[in-house]
Amino acid sequence: MVPKLFFLTQTLVVGVFGVLMLFFPGLSQAQFWPWHVAVPTLQTFAALFLATCVATGWASRQSDKGRILALLPLDASFPALALLAVGVHWNVIVSPTEGSPSSLVTAVWVFLYSFVSAGSFILYLLLRRAPKST
Numbered sequence: 001m002v003p004k005l006f007f008l009t010q011t012l013v014v015g016v017f018g019v020l021m022l023f024f025p026g027l028s029q030a031q032f033w034p035w036h037v038a039v040p041t042l043q044t045f046a047a048l049f050l051a052t053c054v055a056t057g058w059a060s061r062q063s064d065k066g067r068i069l070a071l072l073p074l075d076a077s078f079p080a081l082a083l084l085a086v087g088v089h090w091n092v093i094v095s096p097t098e099g100s101p102s103s104l105v106t107a108v109w110v111f112l113y114s115f116v117s118a119g120s121f122i123l124y125l126l127l128r129r130a131p132k133s134t
Helices: 003-021 023-029 039-060 065-088 103-129
Strands: none
Touching: 003 023, 003 039, 003 103, 023 039, 039 065, 065 103
């Protein structure tokens, strides 16, 4: 039940943000995306979000633990790399002229990326330790 709820939550969140970033990049850039990037770059990120949406939607319907385990390292990698980029470029991100539209936006994105990355990693560990069903 936990994997299904985790994946459905993630599917909904990344799906909504992905669609907004793909079809409304100007609005996304002004309102909720924490970095100033070119529109094609933002739409590339949208494609990554939508691919994650499809993958996590698929994973939420799986009953085979092995299939879910195969997805989790990938699911943890992208947000972990984004968090690393945030740390490396923190001074740019918090700059009011170059970075995030607000501190709240930055905090929300750091939380979302942390939730997905840590959640995927913890779920991976829990599923690996769970007894195998026969």
